[in-house]
Amino acid sequence: xxxxxxxxxxxxxxxxxxxxxxxxxxxxxxxxxxxxxxxxxxxxxxxxxxxxxxxxxxxxxxxxxxxxxxxxxxxxxxxxxxxxxxxxxxxxxxxxxxxxxxxxxxxxxxxxxxxxxxxxxxxxxxxxxxxxxxxxxxxxxxxxxxxxxxxxxxxxxxxxxxxxxxxxxxxxxxx
Numbered sequence: 098x099x100x101x102x103x104x105x106x107x108x109x110x111x112x113x114x115x116x117x118x119x120x121x122x123x124x125x126x127x128x129x130x131x132x133x134x135x136x137x138x139x140x141x142x143x144x145x146x147x148x149x150x151x152x153x154x155x156x157x158x159x160x161x162x163x164x165x166x167x168x169x170x171x172x173x174x175x176x177x178x179x180x181x182x183x184x185x186x187x188x189x190x191x192x193x194x195x196x197x198x199x200x201x202x203x204x205x206x207x208x209x210x211x212x213x214x215x216x217x218x219x220x221x222x223x224x225x226x227x228x229x230x231x232x233x234x235x236x237x238x239x240x241x242x243x244x245x246x247x248x249x250x251x252x253x254x255x256x257x258x259x260x261x262x263x264x265x266x267x268x269x270x271x272x
Contacts (some may be wrong), residue, residue, distance in 0.1 A: 099252055100125045101245055102207040107133030114242040120148040123260055129157045188215050189238050191227035200252035211241050
């Protein structure tokens with residue numbers, strides 16, 4: 098099971114949309130405080146539609162709290178997390194493209210807040226785990242929920258969409 102991590106998310110619609118994507122892909126969502134909204138905000142639930150109640154979500158008080166969860170609590174107690182899980186940092190400042198790394202079950206992908214991304218003080222400690230989505234150099238960044246979906250689906254593709262449906266069926270007609 099993959100993990101999407103939002104560090105200090107600011108826009109409820111993005112968080113709701115990412116939560117919906119997590120539900121339909123069987124991905125866990127981690128939220129690191131502070132938020133730019135209340136977690137029970139109507140806008141989050143509206144963006145997540147009726148999926149929000151199905152979402153596996155874990156809140157963390159700080160990045161240190163999140164690291165402690167991964168390194169101490171989860172590694173010893175949670176059977177769904179593989180030992181050796183990697184933490185990737187999605188940023189426009191990375192040397193490596195998101196397609197350059199090999200994703201594994203249990204990995205974490207961290208996205209920073211919409212206005213500033215992940216602080217450089219964190220990135221500098223993890224240069225080999227920083228990944229980016231290629232884009233025109235004069236543009237700043239993609240929308241957070243789009244970025245999360247792009248990278249998550251690459252990770253799922255690499256894992257051959259394990260656990261996701263193999264074929265889609267029409268609603269009224271048959272193929």
